[in-house]
Amino acid sequence: VDAPGGPILVFGCGLIGGSAALRWGAARHEVWGYDRRDLQPFVERGGIARQVPIEALPDAAVVVLAASVGRIIAALRELPFRSGQLVTDVGSVKAPVMAAAAALPTGVSFVGGHPMAGSDESGHESAKADLFDGATWALVGAEEPVACVASLVAELGAVPLSCDAAEHDRVVALTSHLPQLLATALAAELEARGEPLSRDLMGQRVRSFLGLAGSSFEAMWRDVLTHNGEEVERALADVVARADQPVEGLAEEFALARRFAAGLPRPLRTPRT
Amino acid sequence: VDAPGGPILVFGCGLIGGSAALRWGAARHEVWGYDRRDLQPFVERGGIARQVPIEALPDAAVVVLAASVGRIIAALRELPFRSGQLVTDVGSVKAPVMAAAAALPTGVSFVGGHPMAGSDESGHESAKADLFDGATWALVGAEEPVACVASLVAELGAVPLSCDAAEHDRVVALTSHLPQLLATALAAELEARGEPLSRDLMGQRVRSFLGLAGSSFEAMWRDVLTHNGEEVERALADVVARADQPVEGLAEEFALARRFAAGLPRPLRTPRT
Numbered sequence: 328v329d330a331p332g333g334p335i336l337v338f339g340c341g342l343i344g345g346s347a348a349l350r351w352g353a354a355r356h357e358v359w360g361y362d363r364r365d366l367q368p369f370v371e372r373g374g375i376a377r378q379v380p381i382e383a384l385p386d387a388a389v390v391v392l393a394a395s396v397g398r399i400i401a402a403l404r405e406l407p408f409r410s411g412q413l414v415t416d417v418g419s420v421k422a423p424v425m426a427a428a429a430a431l432p433t434g435v436s437f438v439g440g441h442p443m444a445g446s447d448e449s450g451h452e453s454a455k456a457d458l459f460d461g462a463t464w465a466l467v468g469a470e471e472p473v474a475c476v477a478s479l480v481a482e483l484g485a486v487p488l489s490c491d492a493a494e495h496d497r498v499v500a501l502t503s504h505l506p507q508l509l510a511t512a513l514a515a516e517l518e519a520r521g522e523p524l525s526r527d528l529m530g531q532r533v534r535s536f537l538g539l540a541g542s543s544f545e546a547m548w549r550d551v552l553t554h555n556g557e558e559v560e561r562a563l564a565d566v567v568a569r570a571d572q573p574v575e576g577l578a579e580e581f582a583l584a585r586r587f588a589a590g591l592p593r594p595l596r597t598p599r600t
Numbered sequence: 601v602d603a604p605g606g607p608i609l610v611f612g613c614g615l616i617g618g619s620a621a622l623r624w625g626a627a628r629h630e631v632w633g634y635d636r637r638d639l640q641p642f643v644e645r646g647g648i649a650r651q652v653p654i655e656a657l658p659d660a661a662v663v664v665l666a667a668s669v670g671r672i673i674a675a676l677r678e679l680p681f682r683s684g685q686l687v688t689d690v691g692s693v694k695a696p697v698m699a700a701a702a703a704l705p706t707g708v709s710f711v712g713g714h715p716m717a718g719s720d721e722s723g724h725e726s727a728k729a730d731l732f733d734g735a736t737w738a739l740v741g742a743e744e745p746v747a748c749v750a751s752l753v754a755e756l757g758a759v760p761l762s763c764d765a766a767e768h769d770r771v772v773a774l775t776s777h778l779p780q781l782l783a784t785a786l787a788a789e790l791e792a793r794g795e796p797l798s799r800d801l802m803g804q805r806v807r808s809f810l811g812l813a814g815s816s817f818e819a820m821w822r823d824v825l826t827h828n829g830e831e832v833e834r835a836l837a838d839v840v841a842r843a844d845q846p847v848e849g850l851a852e853e854f855a856l857a858r859r860f861a862a863g864l865p866r867p868l869r870t871p872r873t
Contacts, residue, residue, distance in 0.1 A: 443803045447861065463800045488800055498795050501786065502802040506809065509782055511850070512843035513774065514857035516835070522771050526863055527736045527761055529775040530716045534864055536779065536809040541861035544854035552847045562789070567840050570785035574825045577784070581817035584787035588720065588814035590799055591807055 331413055331475070333388025334359050338402060340366055340375065341546075342446055343417050344393025345454030348375050350483045353456060359387060362451075369451040385409045389479070392416035396424065396550035403427040403437075410434025415476045417442055419499065419547070420554040421467050421492040438476040439467035439492060442485055443503070447541025460484035467492045500558035504551055505566065507539055508559065511548075514540035604686055604748070606661025607632050611675060613639055613648065614819075615719060616690050617666025618727030621648050623756045626729060632660060635724075642724040658682045662752070665689035669697065669823035676700040676710075683707025688749050690715055692772065692820070693827040694740050694765040711749040712740035712765060715758055716776070720814025733757035740765045773831035777824055778839060780812055781832065784821075787813035 335351055337344040340360040348358045352373060360366045360375035361383075369375055384390065384406055392399045396418040404427055408414055414431070415438045418424050428437040444462035446453065464485035466473045477487035490498075514537050517525045529537075542548060552559060569580050608624055610617040613633040621631045625646060633639045633648035634656075642648055657663065657679055665672045669691040677700055681687055687704070688711045691697050701710040717735035719726065737758035739746045750760035763771075787810050790798045802810075815821060825832060842853050 443801060445803065462803070465801060486800075488797070490797055490801070494795070494797065495801065498798050498801045501790055501793070502798055502806060506786065506806045508843045508850075509786075509839070511853055511857040512839045513779065513782075514860040515842050515853040516838050517774055518856040518860035520774070522767070524761070524763055524767065525771050525775055526860075526865070527759075528716060528738060528763070528768065528771045530718065530735070532808050532812055533775060533779045535805050538861055538864060539805055540854075540857035542854075543858075544851050548854065549847060549851070552850065556847065563840075563843060565789050566782070566785045567836075567844075569788050570781045570836060571840075574822060574829065577781075577825065578817050578822070580784050580788040581813075581815075581821065583791045584784040584813035585816075587787040587791035587799075588811055591811060592799070 331388040331411075333357070334376075334386065335389045335391060335479075336361060336379065336384065336387035337375065338390060338392045338406075339394035339398070340364075340369060340451045340454075341393065342449050342451075342453050342458070343442065343444075344391065345369060345374055345451035346456065346458035347391060347393065347417075347483055348451075349373070349454050349456040350459070351479070352376070354482050356482075359383065360451075364450075366451065369454075372451075374451060374454060381406065385412075388413065390414045392418070394418075395547055396420050396554050399424055400427040403431065408432060408435045412436070413438070413472060413475055415440045415466075415479075419503065419551045421465070421495045423554045425467060425492045436472040436475075437468060438472045439465075439495075440476060440480070441465040441495065441499070442480070442483075444485070445542070447538055449543060449546060457484065461486065463488050465490050465495050467495060496555050497558055500555055500562040501566075504555055504559045505562040506536070507542065507548060508552070508563065510536055510539040513537060604661040604684075606630070607649075607659065608662045608664060608752075609634060609652065609657065609660035610648065611663060611665045611679075612667035612671070613637075613642055613724045613727075614666065615722050615724075615726050615731070616715065616717075617664065618642060618647055618724035619729065619731035620664065620666065620690075620756055622646070622727050622729040623732070624752070625649070627755050629755075632656065633724075637724075639724065642727075645724075647724060647727060654679065658685075661686065663687045665691070667691075668820055669693050669827050672697055673700040676704065681705060681708045685709070686711070686745060686748055688713045688739075688752075692776065692824045694738070694768045696827045698740060698765045709745040709748075710741060711745045712738075712768075713749060713753070714738040714768065714772070715753070717758070718815070720811055722816060722819060730757065734759065736761050738763050738768050740768060769828050770831055773828055773835040774839075777828055777832045778835040779809070780815065780821060781825070781836065782839075783809055783812040786810065 366378040639651040
């Protein structure tokens with residue numbers, strides 16, 4: 328299934344939106360950008376064909392909401408989408424986004440999306456055409472529009488994966504939101520203790536994991552942790568209960584954990600710190 | 601300061617000992633291996649000059665104890681080290697190892713060591729000559745023997761770092777032991793929940809972090825978590841207290857965490873999953 332022909336409007340040209348714009352542009356889509364910031368430098372870099380005011384929204388064939396979960400929900404409620412448009416988003420929580428999208432006018436097709444890629448960098452300056460190479464891109468919605476968005480995200484190098492909103496939010500609470508919270512809490516404790524050797528006495532994988540802690544609370548995580556708070560709280564309690572045991576009790580946790588780790592695919596490339 | 605001339609005996613030719621042996625051998629040291637396993641395949645690969653019985657111990661100039669912390673402590677108590685030998689280890693906890701080493705005969709020089717490198721693989725089959733490239737190698741002991749061991753580990757590509765045993769154990773509780781425990785608990789919870797999409801809905805850094813969960817409880821972590829249990833328990837409680845807060849309270853944790861992350865060096869290469 329092909330995506331509708333016509334311009335793709337990327338609403339929010341930060342790291343995620345900007346990276347998608349760069350790659351779609353290279354694939355000869357006409358890509359427009361909307362952002363509160365001046366996108367002229369990004370136009371000059373070839374990231375988008377032009378920066379448009381919000382009044383241009385009805386002229387886009389596809390609209391990609393690439394902002395925080397809170398701004399995505401606000402956009403779904405407030406922007407004048409028109410019948411025939413395909414609208415998608417990149418928010419890290421799907422159930423509240425799908426609920427907001429349910430109120431869209433008849434004829435607007437909405438697909439919830441979530442690329443499992445990112446970086447602690449932000450802004451179109453850090454956008455990279457290869458950001459999504461090999462990354463899973465979760466898609467939630469009806470079969471036909473999901474197939475359209477799948478073909479678009481496949482052009483970004485991502486691997487589309489259809490799933491249910493509640494399932495998505497439950498799983499990413501453990502695979503993404505809790506890891507972010509733990510990386511943040513660990514890095515905060517290290518910063519607070521201020522031990523001079525703490526950045527040196529560290530292996531490569533933990534260093535890369537703690538790089539997650541560079542990610543922004545205001546731009547991203549406040550909304551994610553608010554909108555998926557219950558699942559994250561449950562995930563934290565479940566994981567802490569497994570960790571907080573006498574040493575001998577941990578034998579079973581290590582055995583379970585090894586089974587999970589054995590099924591992990593090898594990483595495709597170096598994580599960015 | 602140069603290390604004493606003469607054979608290096610690697611006591612325990614697993615991933616760590618085997619990787620060091622490979623690289624020292626390539627640097628034209630005479631390297632002997634001791635292991636309960638038959639090391640003939642490792643001799644044939646050029647990893648060591650020969651496998652020796654424990655009776656050969658006094659003939660070595662340098663002895664590297666590359667085993668679990670429990671076996672290192674037992675070896676320090678039981679093996680017939682001789683005056684003039686330089687002995688070091690690779691255990692992940694240093695205070696109990698230094699305490700055991702304090703009872704060594706006069707004239708035996710001991711330096712506690714801990715390379716911040718590893719993998720979920722084990723055995724000499726997984727040994728790699730470049731395992732330590734760029735990795736910090738903590739060293740604990742008196743200035744002169746530390747300088748000798750520093751020159752040896754620098755030949756492995758590692759970056760020697762002198763520190764105090766208690767300081768080391770406090771820091772690695774947060775930078776290594778707790779991350780291992782959290783990766784294990786998270787992977788165990790994911791395995792227990794058995795959600796079909798949990799390996800797909802995951803970014804590269806978390807995937808690499810969860811690769812830690814492939815590491816062995818029996819061969820390594822039981823001893824580490826037993827011997828550094830108090831520090832790890834404190835680290836877990838401190839980190840959980842920071843994570844387990846209402847969302848608004850997390851703003852400050854994210855701010856602290858970003859300051860820590862900003863000072864992290866970039867990783868040198870792809871972490872192994």
